[in-house]
């Protein structure tokens with residue numbers, strides 16, 4: 001009986017995309033947020049599930065920290081970010097008393113919450129559910145994948161920065177995807193060069209091309225590079241919709257190109 005209710009909460013979700021990174025701070029939450037916004041502006045219904053229990057940054061990035069999560073008959077109602085209810089968010093951040101509280105829980109409690117997130121959020125009809133995960137490959141990732149794939153096949157997007165160490169971490173993520181049977185939609189190289197806002201000159205601060213090389217080597221698609229963009233940082237800090245407010249900015253065409261590929265990839269698969 002309980003199981004039937006769980007199935008219905010994800011039954012209306014067409015595509016589940018897990019966003020992974022080998023290490024922290026490479027821009028996984030940034031990529032999750034901007035892909036969700038870009039898909040939303042492309043007319044898709046999008047949900048974001050923030051399972052980064054130790055650093056839930058997405059409510060801040062979307063200016064939704066002050067929102068409350070309510071219960072309904074089929075579980076938690078996610079926070080809707082627009083009046084049309086076409087973009088919604090569920091995050092551990094909504095359950096903390098203070099936004100800066102840390103979650104200091106042992107594995108079993110974290111895993112139980114992840115299962116609840118996956119099973120008990122009343123998403124309704126969604127074209128895409130974007131799942132932002134903690135860095136690395138931990139028990140939380142396995143719990144997330146195990147809980148989600150009971151209902152749908154899952155696609156994975158791997159985020160890296162161009163440096164070798166980050167790229168090495170992505171190699172471990174690729175192994176994780178292989179072992180857990182996730183379809184790799186592709187690799188994104190974030191913080192890939194800095195485009196000067198004054199002269200448009202691109203400086204490759206952290207070198208360039210590591211993500212593309214790795215994708216070639218691993219035989220998975222390379223989705224593109226997102227440059228370091230001060231207007232993107234500013235949007236994230238102020239909870240602004242970058243994809244709406246900064247179409248002239250350097251990262252905008254990069255993110256838009258990635259979304260076109262994502263839409264093409266999702267049209268040809270059921271994950």
Ligand SMILES: Nc1ncnc2c1ncn2[C@@H]1O[C@H](COP(=O)(O)OP(=O)(O)OP(=O)(O)O)[C@@H](O)[C@H]1O
Nearest residue numbers: 024025026027028029030055227228229232233236
């Ligand atoms: N392309 C970019 N241009 C400018 N700033 C960026 C870019 N990508 C990420 N940032 C900034 O870098 C910081 C780290 O990004 P983010 O929080 O997305 O990383 P993360 O990989 O999700 O980190 P965590 O390890 O906490 O999960 C943020 O302050 C974000 O604003």
Ligand code: SF4
Nearest residue numbers: 196197198199200201
């Ligand atoms: S790239 Fe050129 S315009 Fe931009 S800050 Fe450097 S010197 Fe100035």
